[in-house]
Amino acid sequence: MDNLIEIKDVYKSFGKKEAKVEALRGISLSVAEGEMVSVMGKSGSGKSTLLNILGGMMSYDSGEYIYAGKPVNSKNQRELTRFRRNEIGFVVQYFALVDDLNVFQNVALPLKYQGYSGSKIKRMVNETLKELEIDDKVKAYPNELSGGQQQRVAIARAVVKQPRVILADEPTGALDEATGEAVQDIFRRLNEKGKTVIIVTHDAKVAEKCGRIIRLRDGVVQDEMLSAVTADNGGVIL
Amino acid sequence: MKLGRKRIPRGNFLLFISFTAISFCFLLIISAINAQNRNRLSSNNMYSGHQKDFTIMYSENEAQWDEVIPKLHEKYNNFALYTKVPDQEKSIRGIYINGEVDNPPMLQGQYFDDETSWTDKPAVVIGKDYRDGVTERNDEMYYTMNGIEYKVLGVMGTKYDSRLNHMIMIDFKSAVSLTGINTSYMLDTKKKDDINEVGQELTMLFSYPADLLILLGEGMPVSFIGRMLSSDMIMNTLYIMILISFSLSTILVTFIWLRFRSRLFFAFSLCGYDSKSECLEISKRFYSISGIGFLTGFIVMSVISAFLQDIYMSAGSVVAAFATTVGLGSILLFLSYFVYVSKSRRK
Numbered sequence A: 001m002d003n004l005i006e007i008k009d010v011y012k013s014f015g016k017k018e019a020k021v022e023a024l025r026g027i028s029l030s031v032a033e034g035e036m037v038s039v040m041g042k043s044g045s046g047k048s049t050l051l052n053i054l055g056g057m058m059s060y061d062s063g064e065y066i067y068a069g070k071p072v073n074s075k076n077q078r079e080l081t082r083f084r085r086n087e088i089g090f091v092v093q094y095f096a097l098v099d100d101l102n103v104f105q106n107v108a109l110p111l112k113y114q115g116y117s118g119s120k121i122k123r124m125v126n127e128t129l130k131e132l133e134i135d136d137k138v139k140a141y142p143n144e145l146s147g148g149q150q151q152r153v154a155i156a157r158a159v160v161k162q163p164r165v166i167l168a169d170e171p172t173g174a175l176d177e178a179t180g181e182a183v184q185d186i187f188r189r190l191n192e193k194g195k196t197v198i199i200v201t202h203d204a205k206v207a208e209k210c211g212r213i214i215r216l217r218d219g220v221v222q223d224e225m226l227s228a229v230t231a232d233n234g235g236v237i238l
Numbered sequence B: 001m002k003l004g005r006k007r008i009p010r011g012n013f014l015l016f017i018s019f020t021a022i023s024f025c026f027l028l029i030i031s032a033i034n035a036q037n038r039n040r041l042s043s044n045n046m047y048s049g050h051q052k053d054f055t056i057m058y059s060e061n062e063a064q065w066d067e068v069i070p071k072l073h074e075k076y077n078n079f080a081l082y083t084k085v086p087d088q089e090k091s092i093r094g095i096y097i098n099g100e101v102d103n104p105p106m107l108q109g110q111y112f113d114d115e116t117s118w119t120d121k122p123a124v125v126i127g128k129d130y131r132d133g134v135t136e137r138n139d140e141m142y143y144t145m146n147g148i149e150y151k152v153l154g155v156m157g158t159k160y161d162s163r164l165n166h167m168i169m170i171d172f173k174s175a176v177s178l179t180g181i182n183t184s185y186m187l188d189t190k191k192k193d194d195i196n197e198v199g200q201e202l203t204m205l206f207s208y209p210a211d212l213l214i215l216l217g218e219g220m221p222v223s224f225i226g227r228m229l230s231s232d233m234i235m236n237t238l239y240i241m242i243l244i245s246f247s248l249s250t251i252l253v254t255f256i257w258l259r260f261r262s263r264l265f266f267a268f269s270l271c272g273y274d275s276k277s278e279c280l281e282i283s284k285r286f287y288s289i290s291g292i293g294f295l296t297g298f299i300v301m302s303v304i305s306a307f308l309q310d311i312y313m314s315a316g317s318v319v320a321a322f323a324t325t326v327g328l329g330s331i332l333l334f335l336s337y338f339v340y341v342s343k344s345r346r347k
């Protein structure tokens, strides 16, 4: 399999001088198209930073990021914006829904200014909401939804434009177990449809369901292993 | 804050309040300035405020103004002479004007100039209350008083009630022929400094046997504080202070609004909005909120002006206030957005 995502020796630090924090210290990893990967690690190990860089939300200090064979120039805001818009669906930890927009409007956000007609947007949003089983809440506002429902809306927003890559930062962190599992299933289904999925999680159960687990420690990859799911399918346990 | 089912972001609420306040303030100030002007017009009967009375006595030549006016005309600009024409019911003034002094608002036609105010053809500018008495002939309007027919140059007045509306101005020659030369007059100039000079010249031109009495010089010394109080300066300073403080607080509020809406920004950047779409989305929200704010200010102001006779809101003042609010708002939004983006980009 060809690598869709490849980063080599990437460094990222925050702050200056004494206050300087090195979040990533020469991290390298690659993810193939269609893979489902989980990223684990202690708090502060750089998981969110990694995901932000992969999603084009953040620039990195040095190293290389190659996406689909082409380098991503993280210093060029315009290029980064286009990359984010066309390739990435990002689900963040605290949903980041817009309070004064209803579910439909929130999910339609990424489709605006893309040249889609109103009816096409309507169809795309409604299909996605149906798939995620929240089509009965189209007109609701975020504050009227439960945590699990909000997370579904956030996922719907990330996947509505059918991106190649879905990045999720602790998508089940704020949910109870049952809801978390349902959300986890959503990602699995998306992966089965060919999406490349990268999930940051603290939850071993969530990680297990991914094909591969990458563990970070102090801003580098500590180890990687294929999970039981993959092992069942003839994979190798590392 | 909730409106129906929708939760109103705190920032929106703040922005709304702030724009309501600022537009209300603009409307109030512009109306107050209008009222001030109106007051000045109706209390001074169109004089500048530094006008001076003078009296002519012992002149034996009823046509002496015929010699004096051309000389003054040659030497000075932007001055006016007035005299009161006694009348049972109407308030009539004669006027000679050269250049411009403090012309009353015209509703129709023209005010006097140096030719029409010194002429052998009787001319009149009437206050709008006398419009009904006008007769029309060959596309010209005429107004007849005490058997003399005057050509109507124009109609002056204000929309609201003022003394101008029921005043009549006639050309100086007609006025002098009615009152006789030995009477009292008023001299006014556009520039305050000119008044003594023109006054002196007049005294010289009306020499023996005629005598012209005018009190020249500063007159009563007025203290600085007195001048401040009597002039519009204090009020104007107050207005400017109010505007500045409101503008500053609105800058702050706009900035806070952008901060409070950081989630919105974040969602935009998550969804890959370029700066153009982002700006469009933000302006859309900003202008609709500030627009509603302006409307609310306008409604509050309308209610107030309906109850208070003194406060009067003209369409012009609404437009002016709206333009200022929008202009100010745009500058604020631009500034705050610029600061906000450059700050968040640095991260």
Ligand SMILES: Nc1ncnc2c1ncn2[C@@H]1O[C@H](COP(=O)(O)OP(=O)(O)OP(=O)(O)O)[C@@H](O)[C@H]1O
Pocket: A014, A015, A021, A022, A023, A041, A042, A043, A044, A045, A046, A047, A048, A049, A050, B347
């Ligand atoms: N914007 C920032 N400014 C300063 N320091 C930051 C910033 N973002 C992250 N860091 C620091 O970088 C390090 C890695 O942060 P990161 O958020 O990637 O950790 P994480 O693995 O996602 O942790 P968690 O599991 O708690 O979410 C931490 O020490 C954090 O304090």
Ligand SMILES: [Mg+2]
Pocket: A047, A048, A049, A169
């Ligand atoms: Mg994190």
